[in-house]
Amino acid sequence: MDRTVRWGVLATGGIAAAFTADLQRMPDAEVVAVASRTEASATAFADRFAIPRAYGDWASLAADEDVDVVYVATPHSAHRAAAGLCLEAGKAVLCEKAFTLNAAEAAELVALARDRGRFLMEAMWMYCHPLVRRIAGLVRDGAIGEVRTVQADFGLAGPFAPGHRLRDPALGGGALLDLGVYPVSFAQLLLGEPDRVQADALLSPEGVDLNTGMLLGWSDAGAQALLSCSVTAGTPVTASVTGTAGRIEIPHGFFFPDRFVLHREGGQEPEEFTAEGPRDSLQHEAAEVMRCLRAGETESPLVPLDGSLAVMRTLDAVRDRIGVRYPGDVVGAGTTPLRPA
Known part of the structure; x- marks a missing residue:
């Protein structure tokens, strides 16, 4: 992709707000959708950041054809489910750290991403x-x-x-x-x-x-x-x-x-x-994700999946x-x- 990368944000907590604010300072990134477990939370977040679409469920964000990559910012316990849903729907995923609750869940996500040929990266901004x-x-x-x-x-x-x-x-x-x-x-x-x-x-x-x-x-x-x-x-x-x-x-x-x-x-x-x-x-990790997507890479050499595992x-x-x-x-x-x- 040589155009603007379109982001979806899954969850509406503090780290989601910080990442969204940083994305909106980047000329080659656009936040086009947000999802939460409730429509009220998603709508409030969308209003705060002037995001066009708000979803009260995760599946609608995963199915949004205008979203290139989803940033998963839920608590650790939901990383496996949220990231897995998006990968199953064909989306690239940046998933917050810790990657999952345990190594078994992380291995499942990595296997799914590799099987589907989809980009996946842990949000280890460090x-x-x-x-x-x-x-x-x-x-x-x-x-x-x-x-x-x-x-x-x-x-x-x-x-x-x-x-x-x-x-x-x-x-x-x-x-x-x-x-x-x-x-x-x-x-x-x-x-x-x-x-x-x-x-x-x-x-x-x-x-x-x-x-x-x-x-x-x-x-x-x-x-x-x-x-x-x-x-x-x-x-x-x-x-x-x-x-x-x-x-x-x-x-x-x-x-x-x-x-x-x-x-x-x-x-x-x-x-x-x-x-x-x-x-x-947080722009450095966002820039790395977008670089990988434009280059057709499914893993980042800076944050390799084997390292996250x-x-x-x-x-x-x-x-x-x-x-x-x-x-x-x-x-x-x-x-x-x-x-x-």
């Missing part, structure tokens, strides 16, 4: 951020030698009331899927899938994780990642990568950084890299270690369980 891509490139090119440690944290102070979605097991609540997916994805961007997983957590009375620490290990690389997530404590949201010849430090907001510092061994002066434009823009397997392994289960899910079903660290 992977599309220019500075994160620069960090990955520096590590890949050996700027800090062989990676030995990765550290990353993401925590919110809360408190979140018992009725909040982050406390609801039926919605995939807890710190891990909402926040922990970022540190895990950051580590796996640099090191791939770990072969050892150890974790500990504080659980809520509802059975979701409130505060989780993770230690991941890579035997072949000789590397470890120390990661944490929390919905009870506001952490600095920093990250660092240390190698045999230097280190990279991200002082704040590691998944959408405005700067990072490269330190090389041997007495060289540190190098600071800074971002241009808004640091929290690998992250879901790690999240499953963490939940297995800390004892978190969601209604109806089977942790690790259809996957090879990782062994404890």
Whole structure:
């Protein structure tokens, strides 16, 4: 396609609003439809953003012939159903993170997309951020030698009331899927899938994780990642990568950084890299989706589906270690369980 890419937005929450606002700032994107479980919610969202069509059910959006790609912004528990419906209808799909509730659901979505030859991508906007891509490139090119440690944290102070979605097991609540997916994805961007997983957590009375620490290990690389997530404590949201010849430090907001510092061994002066434009823009992932669609690609090389599957397997392994289960899910079903660290 060399014309404007026409988007449909499925769900009307905060992340859907942020993404829609960013899309409407892009000259080659147009939001033409929105869907929710209720017509009232869809209509209110459409009025807010001047979207031409509002649907009170998902199937109508999936069947809309004027929609090129659907952005799925539901809670995690509905990702499999919503994205699957759109893929079945022949739509390209950008699905929010965490990709699904568990690795088995993610594998089903990926198999469906590949079988139908349809584009599918997890909305891991961090992977599309220019500075994160620069960090990955520096590590890949050996700027800090062989990676030995990765550290990353993401925590919110809360408190979140018992009725909040982050406390609801039926919605995939807890710190891990909402926040922990970022540190895990950051580590796996640099090191791939770990072969050892150890974790500990504080659980809520509802059975979701409130505060989780993770230690991941890579035997072949000789590397470890120390990661944490929390919905009870506001952490600095920093990250660092240390190698045999230097280190990279991200002082704040590691998944959408405005700067990072490269330190090389041997007495060289540190190098600071800074971002241009808004640091929290979702336009980078939208631009990657549209680039893929115009190029006829069904997967993004920046956010590959096999990478999303690998992250879901790690999240499953963490939940297995800390004892978190969601209604109806089977942790690790259809996957090879990782062994404890």
